[in-house]
Amino acid sequence: MSLNTLAQALVSGALLGCFYTLMALAFSMILGVTRALNLSHGDLIILGGYLGYWLWSGSGLHPLFLVPVAGAALLPLALLWHWLFHRLPEPRELSSLVLTFGLSLLLQNIMLALWRGEYRLIASESLTGSLALAGLRLNQGRLVVAAAALAVVGALYLGLTRTRWGRAIRATSLDREAAALLGINVDEATRTTFLLAFCLSGVAGVLFATLHYLYPAGGIELTLLAIVLTIWAGVGRLRSVLVAGILLGVVEALTVAWSGPRWRELVVSLMLLASLLARSGGLARGWSH
Amino acid sequence: MAFGGLLALRGVDIAVEEHQVVGLLGPNGSGKTTLFNILSGLLRPTAGEVWFAGCRVTNLAPWRLSGLGIGRTFQIARPFAHSTVFDNVLVGITFRSRHHYRRVLDRRREAERLLAMVGLAPKASARANELSLGERKRLELAMALSTRPTVLLLDELASGLSPKGREEVIRFYGRLKERGLTIFAIEHSFRVLAHVADRLVVLDQGTIVAEGRPAQVLGSPRVMQAYLGEDE
Numbered sequence A: 001m002s003l004n005t006l007a008q009a010l011v012s013g014a015l016l017g018c019f020y021t022l023m024a025l026a027f028s029m030i031l032g033v034t035r036a037l038n039l040s041h042g043d044l045i046i047l048g049g050y051l052g053y054w055l056w057s058g059s060g061l062h063p064l065f066l067v068p069v070a071g072a073a074l075l076p077l078a079l080l081w082h083w084l085f086h087r088l089p090e091p092r093e094l095s096s097l098v099l100t101f102g103l104s105l106l107l108q109n110i111m112l113a114l115w116r117g118e119y120r121l122i123a124s125e126s127l128t129g130s131l132a133l134a135g136l137r138l139n140q141g142r143l144v145v146a147a148a149a150l151a152v153v154g155a156l157y158l159g160l161t162r163t164r165w166g167r168a169i170r171a172t173s174l175d176r177e178a179a180a181l182l183g184i185n186v187d188e189a190t191r192t193t194f195l196l197a198f199c200l201s202g203v204a205g206v207l208f209a210t211l212h213y214l215y216p217a218g219g220i221e222l223t224l225l226a227i228v229l230t231i232w233a234g235v236g237r238l239r240s241v242l243v244a245g246i247l248l249g250v251v252e253a254l255t256v257a258w259s260g261p262r263w264r265e266l267v268v269s270l271m272l273l274a275s276l277l278a279r280s281g282g283l284a285r286g287w288s289h
Numbered sequence B: 001m002a003f004g005g006l007l008a009l010r011g012v013d014i015a016v017e018e019h020q021v022v023g024l025l026g027p028n029g030s031g032k033t034t035l036f037n038i039l040s041g042l043l044r045p046t047a048g049e050v051w052f053a054g055c056r057v058t059n060l061a062p063w064r065l066s067g068l069g070i071g072r073t074f075q076i077a078r079p080f081a082h083s084t085v086f087d088n089v090l091v092g093i094t095f096r097s098r099h100h101y102r103r104v105l106d107r108r109r110e111a112e113r114l115l116a117m118v119g120l121a122p123k124a125s126a127r128a129n130e131l132s133l134g135e136r137k138r139l140e141l142a143m144a145l146s147t148r149p150t151v152l153l154l155d156e157l158a159s160g161l162s163p164k165g166r167e168e169v170i171r172f173y174g175r176l177k178e179r180g181l182t183i184f185a186i187e188h189s190f191r192v193l194a195h196v197a198d199r200l201v202v203l204d205q206g207t208i209v210a211e212g213r214p215a216q217v218l219g220s221p222r223v224m225q226a227y228l229g230e231d232e
């Protein structure tokens, strides 16, 4: 592997990593406030991607215009999911797996019925060019996706740290009962979290559809990636998720550059297992209260 | 109050008068914390009612009760561990008392005042998980006060503290009472409450076994029996 190939893999992996961060945040926020694993997470993103694809092929608009539309389109589902999660029996860590596994299959089948099994891609010409920078060839689509993802993550960071609802969400995910006793309406904070997370998922979906082919069962892999990142970074820790996302993107790109795409999924699965064994913090720490 | 087959509280009828200090005693597992969980809205009772200032408040959400003026601490202090002491106190001020302190500066001043009151001002910028047990309990007290309560539910403030720490807790009870707060306090050891409480209630296995003025209650043989070998 030449030095140039290596640099190329590092940069494009880091760009992809920004997208991973966006995707994982939605998962980790819901885990934070509900202690529930949302296994339908990736399927929601794929659904957002399909919606984006459908609007794009119908209207021919620039994909970036469709990003907020897909984000808004998932909001009704956020309320439905919140309603269902609210009714989960204890222990929630377990019953959420059963519920969301079912929801995941349901979403996959709905998408299969609506869009059949064909692979779809938002192949907008505005995103296909590439830029040369210091001897590196940067795919324009990846640059745009990374910039959009970073912008959304940055806005979320400001919202969570500077606003009242953001503080309410953070306190709720740290300790639901203590937050409630301090006057925070934790039910409202939970609902807001679902709305935000689903909006992020819709946004992530459209961005994803410009990078990868969509197919109805494609969400499983995204869910897996979100779980890996959450284990690495810990629940609700925004900066760590950003670092972990970029790291994952780089590791993946290096794997692909070194051995071709064959090993990609295997490596990600191995990373999941390794990180579970290596870290007793992360995911577990979010539950420890 | 029942947890599955376990009756944690049964036929408990307690009235706490305004501006009084009422102590709740009882051996481990007698249902004291459970009663506080119901009063603060964290648990829904399977039977019975809660009244506060003339209103029925059974099953109200904790943040509503906090809004009405009920504050509490946890037996095992649980501040937001990775936030600073100062930020911990600011949470309640921001969410509960914001109408009283519209400007950020006023809120910060109120947080400083509360920290000074519990003697934690020098630790304001420490992280909550760096505090000692006694300091954590004092932080909890400041957090409970940050919601401007009229009634404070205090769960074993003195437990696990050194004799000196206990003395300090007793002084705190006195000071809170002077400020006109109504206090309902659980202590495992009756020595802490004997001097400050206006009234004591003793629970055993979920029922009230004694109730009255401290001297009366502590002299009762039934209480000594419930506590046999329990007091440290």
Ligand SMILES: Nc1ncnc2c1ncn2[C@@H]1O[C@H](COP(=O)(O)OP(=O)(O)O)[C@@H](O)[C@H]1O
Residues within 6 Å of the ligand: B003, B006, B008, B026, B027, B028, B029, B030, B031, B032, B033, B034, B035
């Ligand atoms: N959430 C709960 N679920 C089941 N049982 C509980 C729960 N909370 C308390 N209990 C039980 O209720 C009884 C009273 O507990 P608690 O109120 O904590 O006692 P105390 O504070 O007086 O030591 C105990 O037997 C305890 O095991």
Ligand SMILES: [Mg+2]
Residues within 6 Å of the ligand: B032, B033, B034, B075
């Ligand atoms: Mg207790």
